[in-house]
Amino acid sequence: MAKKVLLKDIANEVGVSTALVSYVLTGKEKEARVGVEIAAKIKKVAKKMNYQPNLIARSLKSGRTKTLGLILADISNTFFSMLARIIENEADLHGYTVIIGSSDEKIEKSQKLIDTFLNRSVDGLIIVPVEGSRRQFNVLNQMNVPFVLIDRSFSEKDANVVVIDNRTASFNAVNLLIQNGYRRIGMIAYDTDLTHMQNRTAGYKDALGKNGLPLDEQLIRKVTYHKLSDDVREALDYFLTGKKPLVDALFFATNSISLLALKYINGMNLKVPDDLGIVCFDESETYDFFYAPVSFVKQDLQLIGQKAVDRLMNMIEGKQVPRGPETVPATLMIRASSGNKKNSD
């Protein structure tokens, strides 16, 4: 690299100490009561020489890097890449840069990313937590590292979480299917203790209960992230390929599940929404292209990203942050896939 211009160069040029230059260039000329003329001259010279501070040096001294670490499940999944984009924008508004990593839903990867980011002295972390990784956050808490969880958490009382109201969102989705005349509604969900899944399942049950429909636990099929494709296929076969289908509608608990399921259903000998009603979770471009445009639960990603960054900023600056999860509303987008199947009844 070429020789960069340093504080010292400016100091020499102007004929003052580096201290003055530093004060002026970091906006502390008032506190340090730097002479007005000298301050003006320093600014002018700095500009002329196109001075760019060495942020590494500044960080070493200040202990702050103006950098956030963001750990997602998978940046190549649209849901997360959109979130990443928003978080980068929000962070930038506060003068922060973001480092991103994908955990692939694996504890070890998540831990490795946390370690890497801490070694790089990030000022705070935004994390989509992985099943079974609770310990990681106890450690972070002990270390006093500012962090906020997004999308999911481990318990309702977790202090620093920004999530949608999954239970209500899920209730609305399933309730829509019921209102539209479907009666045997199956669900495909992840097999995990994370709260977002728990709540989505709870919302499903709420909707059945509220409408006086019986709960059949067999109609909630659990799938595993690491063999998702097979599991989804198996679940759909279970639901639909018997002599008489077990369900007349399905609710998919995430966009990754939805994508695979829709692809498989696309090749099946049945018609959505007449033979099968569908509501999915999370947005996807593909929903528009399914022959019956897909109804889905839309999360307000902008708001999630914004709240997560705001909250983290407050923690970093040592401000008091309200305890308990921060909940953001979700919207049910009603399209063709969810009925009206039996309006004529």
Added chain:
Amino acid sequence: MAKKVLLKDIANEVGVSTALVSYVLTGKEKEARVGVEIAAKIKKVAKKMNYQPNLIARSLKSGRTKTLGLILADISNTFFSMLARIIENEADLHGYTVIIGSSDEKIEKSQKLIDTFLNRSVDGLIIVPVEGSRRQFNVLNQMNVPFVLIDRSFSEKDANVVVIDNRTASFNAVNLLIQNGYRRIGMIAYDTDLTHMQNRTAGYKDALGKNGLPLDEQLIRKVTYHKLSDDVREALDYFLTGKKPLVDALFFATNSISLLALKYINGMNLKVPDDLGIVCFDESETYDFFYAPVSFVKQDLQLIGQKAVDRLMNMIEGKQVPRGPETVPATLMIRASSGNKKNSD
């Protein structure tokens, strides 16, 4: 944050100087000829105390950050988020962390990201260059900053570019349509001087010429990124909504164009591939869901990411890098949307 354990702490614990600890922990015990026993002890204690080096301090001293800057057009676009994922993985294999930013195809944003990344002392940059931003790279060259361009460039002679063979890929796509009986083939492309577009257009012309079809410049419609939706719609209306359609097949030059076009065509009163053959550029989940699964040019993103990172690593390490662009092959994925329309002729 909690008190971190420092080199000094280990030195005190073992009863040696920080120099020895540093040598041992950075694998220089051989060169520094540290005693075998003392080395073993240092390692043991470091492990016991869970020492994590302060990478900021190391960077300040060494002048290297083991960080790469990655500037994409838009991380929320699947094409780029998949690429980002691959580049992160590849960089990690070399012990590097990646900072990502989205330029939104704007020169100023791209410049701002470059400045931010340089201030953070990244060791190198991987950049998807923006229309009209050529100057940025002259400056980087002067500053001796290692960087490689991906996906596009400014001229064929550009030294550090990793791209697919766009001209051939495009030729193959259009040639397929012609082989399948289509005769009046339109193209929607970006209005830009960047080489990838130039080459995709050239490939289109090659295919017409090779097959003895006349070139009608009116059938190449140029659209602008910043009003893409309107422009694509306008182009499609031009092509298809006259009394007699002007084309019987269309070639879309990027996935962003493809997505909008397919959505619009989905609502039109015509049948793919019978009334209209289609080939798109770049992969998309949505292509599977279009009623006639879409044929497309598939880039080898893994190879692009890998070559880009490898090349950058070599530059960073001061190795000789071969001049000229590095070209990666593309694959034509043939599905339903591209015909055979007129096989019966």
Added chain:
DNA sequence: CTGAAAGCGCTTACAG
């Protein structure tokens, strides 16, 4: 109002 100096946590020539 301004300068000399310490210090952030490392790495690495240098001396012994």
Added chain:
DNA sequence: CTGAAAGCGCTTACAG
């Protein structure tokens, strides 16, 4: 084989 010390480029109490 090992230690004392300089230095990376900043920031900031301290002294004057």
